Amino acid sequence: MLATWFYRNFLAHLLFLLDPEEAHDFGLHLLPASTGMLKVGRAAILSDDVLSAWPRLETAIAGSRIANPVGVAAGVDKNARYVSSFHEFEFGFMEIGSVTADYSVGNTRPRLFRLPADQAVINRMGLNGDGAKKISARLDRAYKSGMIQFPVALNIAKSNLPGLHGAAAVADLLSSFEQFQKNNLLYVTINTSCPNTHDGALNEASELKLILEAISAANCRNFPLFLKLSPDSTDEFMQLVVNLSREFALAGFVCGNTSVSRSGLNTNNAVVTACGAGGLSGPPLRERMLSQVGKVSLLKDSSQQVIACGGISSAADVVAAIAAGASAVQLYTALVYQGPFLIMEMLAQLALALEKEKASISELVGNDTLGQKLLAHLPNR
Ligand SMILES: Cc1cc2nc3c(=O)[nH]c(=O)nc-3n(C[C@H](O)[C@H](O)[C@H](O)COP(=O)(O)O)c2cc1C
Structure with a gap:
């Protein structure tokens, strides 16, 4: 499709002349303009055919209607500055954050690297x-001014500080959660699977239990709670987490976060090693995402419910x-390589395929049988 072709062949080349983090910030600045x-x-x-098939995309998360099932992942707009722009590009919902208790500069730069050979x-x-206070106020202002009319979810994470464990870790997460009690939220994701912090992804069921206990008890607004899993989790840990999720009536899971694995990459080993530590995202995650x-x-x-994330x-x-x-x-990651018009284009193809099968x-x-029928109407990946 033309808009994404233009992005891939012109705009991406210009943006890729910049440092990846500067390109990300610049790209976000361009959205409202x-x-x-x-x-x-x-x-x-959005031709007439597409628009008449559009209602087939409608679905729900935790009982709330969303216009379509494609959302912005956490990390794209951490500070909730561009929410209305993402709506205009036809995303069905978005997750802001990860939000932490206080303002944080994060790790030292450079901290973002492109692997074009893997689109990763x-x-x-x-x-x-x-930080939670500022972001909650920003989101509130955007709602009140009528700028936002689409579903926004919140993603919270423990502050990236050394030695923050047990009761202190719980209190830290809780303080972010409590800041958002007056906001309009589709759901809240608890992100314990970020690999880029002092502690890395949480693999301790006991600490997770403390966190879920505290957040559930403080959840006066009954926000649906989701847990974001790591694609590196073992089957045993996933089973433990699902058991815990039942105990605390979680609404579901986001599967999943970035991975510390570097297996199956096309990129030259020396280039990958030079990037250093960090979470890998993009198409190399796709098969593991589907399996999880x-x-x-x-x-x-x-x-x-499960929200899929990784290499889409x-x-x-x-x-x-x-x-x-x-x-x-x-x-x-697909937004980095293909630009924001990808969403409308994907949704248009999906709506037309659903129309052909008279399905939603x-x-x-x-439903794998319906999946196979729809795939027959769609271009290959
Ligand atoms: C630069 C960058 C920052 C991210 N920051 C966060 C974050 O703050 N919180 C979070 O839960 N996930 C974060 N993620 C992970 C994404 O939400 C997503 O789980 C992951 O990138 C896999 O999806 P993708 O292959 O479509 O990129 C980040 C990813 C990237 C590339």
Whole structure:
């Protein structure tokens, strides 16, 4: 499609002349200014046929309606500065954050690296952000001014400080959660799977239990709670986590975060090693994401939902993830390589494929037979 072709062949080349983090910030700044381009792109992509099939994309997360199942992953807009722009690009929902208790600069730069041969990224941002109080107030202002009319979820994480464990870690997470009690939120994700902090992803069921106990007790607004899992989790740990999630009536899981693994990359080994530590994201995660979505879907209660995240970059990927058991998907790295018009283009293809099968997104959840039929109408990944 033309808009994404233009991004891949022109804009991405210009942005890739910049340092990856500067390019990310610059790209975000461009979003609100791209109204003209948005009008042209929208008119080209959202034809009458697509618009009449559009309602087939509608679905729900934790009982709340979303216009379509494709969301912005955590980390893209950590500080909730660009929420209304993402809505205009037709995302169905977004997760802001990860938000931590206080302002944090994160790890030292450089901390973001592109691996173009894999369309992937390695990052060790280390949870930089404005802090819970500022971000909650910003989100509130945006709602009150009518700038936001689409579902926003919150992702919270423990502050990236050495030796923050047990009761202190719980109090830290809780203080972020409590800041958002007056906000309008689709759901809240607890991110204990970030590999880029002093402690790395949490693999301790006992600490996770303390966290879930405290957050559930403080959840006066009854926000649906999701837990973000690491693609590096063992089957044993996933089973433990799902058991805990039942005890605390969690709404579901985001599968998943970035990975510390470097296996199966096309990029030259020396280039990968030079990037150093960090979480890998993008297409190399796709197969592991699908496997984790499948496993968690089998383990969880039928009332719980899975949101798939990891290497999604096409309408076919969305179909594969939902057919594997996810109720919705999120993406980050595909935006770096293909730009924001990718979303409208993927959704248009998906809506037309659903129309051909007279089906809806909710019918696709865990339905491999329907998945195969839809894939036959879609371009290959
Ligand atoms: C630069 C960068 C920053 C990220 N920051 C966060 C974060 O703050 N919180 C979080 O839960 N996930 C974070 N993620 C992980 C993404 O939300 C997502 O789980 C991961 O990138 C896999 O999806 P993708 O392959 O579509 O990028 C970050 C990812 C990247 C690339």
